[in-house]
Amino acid sequence: MNFEQLIDSFDRKHLWHPYASMLKPLPVLKVKEAYSCTIVLEDGTKLIDGISSWWCMIHGYNHPVLNAAIKTQLEKVSHVMFAGLTHQSAIDLGKKLLAMLPAELDTCFYADSGSVAVEAAMKMALQYQVAINKPYKNNFATIKGGYHGDTFNAMSVCDPVEGMHTIFGPSLPVRFFLPRPEQKFNDTFSFEHQEIKNLREFFASKADSLAGFILEPIVQGAGGMYFYHPLFLQELRKLCDEFGVILIFDEIATGFYRTAKPFAMDYAQTVPDLICLGKALTGGTMTLSAVVTKHEIAKAISQATPYAFMHGPTFMANPLACASACASLDLMQQGNYEQKALHIESLLKEGLEDLKQNKLIKEVRVLGAIGVIEFYDRQNVAFWQEQLCARGVWLRPMGQVLYIMPPLIIEDHDLCQIVDSVKAVLKLM
Numbered sequence: 001m002n003f004e005q006l007i008d009s010f011d012r013k014h015l016w017h018p019y020a021s022m023l024k025p026l027p028v029l030k031v032k033e034a035y036s037c038t039i040v041l042e043d044g045t046k047l048i049d050g051i052s053s054w055w056c057m058i059h060g061y062n063h064p065v066l067n068a069a070i071k072t073q074l075e076k077v078s079h080v081m082f083a084g085l086t087h088q089s090a091i092d093l094g095k096k097l098l099a100m101l102p103a104e105l106d107t108c109f110y111a112d113s114g115s116v117a118v119e120a121a122m123k124m125a126l127q128y129q130v131a132i133n134k135p136y137k138n139n140f141a142t143i144k145g146g147y148h149g150d151t152f153n154a155m156s157v158c159d160p161v162e163g164m165h166t167i168f169g170p171s172l173p174v175r176f177f178l179p180r181p182e183q184k185f186n187d188t189f190s191f192e193h194q195e196i197k198n199l200r201e202f203f204a205s206k207a208d209s210l211a212g213f214i215l216e217p218i219v220q221g222a223g224g225m226y227f228y229h230p231l232f233l234q235e236l237r238k239l240c241d242e243f244g245v246i247l248i249f250d251e252i253a254t255g256f257y258r259t260a261k262p263f264a265m266d267y268a269q270t271v272p273d274l275i276c277l278g279k280a281l282t283g284g285t286m287t288l289s290a291v292v293t294k295h296e297i298a299k300a301i302s303q304a305t306p307y308a309f310m311h312g313p314t315f316m317a318n319p320l321a322c323a324s325a326c327a328s329l330d331l332m333q334q335g336n337y338e339q340k341a342l343h344i345e346s347l348l349k350e351g352l353e354d355l356k357q358n359k360l361i362k363e364v365r366v367l368g369a370i371g372v373i374e375f376y377d378r379q380n381v382a383f384w385q386e387q388l389c390a391r392g393v394w395l396r397p398m399g400q401v402l403y404i405m406p407p408l409i410i411e412d413h414d415l416c417q418i419v420d421s422v423k424a425v426l427k428l429m
């Protein structure tokens with residue numbers, strides 16, 4: 001394959017790619033088509049996708065069932081406003097989603113992207129506090145190392161160092177940041193730990209100003225792929241109840257079996273007041289997100305001025321996206337995705353085990369269908385991209401981390417090729 005041949009000159013000159021420079025962009029490769037776990041480039045080169053197009057492509061590309069659902073919906077109605085109107089796909093999706101979630105979470109608000117779901121969830125928490133006559137509870141807390149999206153309030157709760165605070169900081173609301181939970185997923189941990197005491201102290205001193213506490217349960221994604229202990233969430237739940245703080249779980253990345261549970265919160269058996277869903281919700285075909293909350297919160301907001309939740313994106317509950325999401329949830333129910341993710345977990349654990357001896361590598365960790373190689377140093381994206389593409393694999397390092405997060409339907413031999421290619425590139429370093 002020839003990188004230069006795969007770069008489109010119009011694209012290079014006029015299209016701005018994510019987190020990219022218009023002057024010195026890294027190579028952006030032109031895709032011709034994609035199916036299952038394979039991305040086919042313009043020159044015919046095939047790449048095995050090891051990152052599911054940023055967590056979303058859980059059933060693989062070009063899935064016939066998702067395609068059929070979208071086509072059927074397209075013939076009926078592709079879009080209709082959700083104010084004053086509704087449609088069958090939104091209703092069906094609501095039923096399917098609520099059936100997957102704990103019973104207390106029974107009210108679903110659709111939005112059009114993950115970041116917007118986070119904005120909507122934060123607004124719900126604020127409106128709730130106003131509704132119950134606690135308007136002074138108007139700030140948010142989170143833990144360091146999180147990622148919640150690129151819009152302003154979402155950015156305000158992203159990691160203050162690795163996130164975008166350096167440049168946008170002066171324009172962002174100032175939030176409370178607790179340390180990232182020190183206790184890792186597999187550590188032994190108890191409620192007597194200092195970390196828990198610190199959390200309690202923080203609530204005791206600051207809860208009066210807090211509308212909500214937002215975090216990614218168990219797995220922090222784009223903020224560094226860190227796995228922390230479920231007990232932290234259990235304690236947080238107790239404190240939020242005690243101090244009247246709305247607990248928001250951002251499961252946009254972790255939801256829908258990525259961690260080998262339907263939702264990462266299932267490891268902690270803890271139910272938030274609000275959950276944000278997105279990314280894999282539609283099976284990766286198009287954008288859709290949702291905030292699901294408790295009746296008690298919806299009721300409080302609806303009983304106080306302005307007697308409504310003040311949010312409503314144009315493409316809220318888009319029928320094509322809802323139809324795809326319905327089909328995606330059906331595939332998950334029928335396909336034993338928990339088992340699929342556990343199988344990927346065991347292959348990744350086995351495959352990455354010997355990297356623990358590598359001197360460049362600080363830690364190797366695996367949870368569900370997420371394999372993480374954390375280096376001591378920041379990794380060179382261009383180097384990894386070129387070397388892995390030459391071996392038929394699509395991965396992109398992020399800071400000090402190289403992660404493998406394949407579509408959940410990946411075949412063993414494809415996953416082995418990903419792991420072997422990573423090892424082959426490591427030998428060059």
Ligand SMILES: *Cc1c(COP(=O)(O)O)cnc(C)c1O
Nearest residue numbers: 113114115147148149221252253
């Ligand atoms: C990707 C992501 C978001 C933002 O979703 P977009 O659809 O990109 O706006 C929010 N939270 C988490 C945890 C994410 O991984």
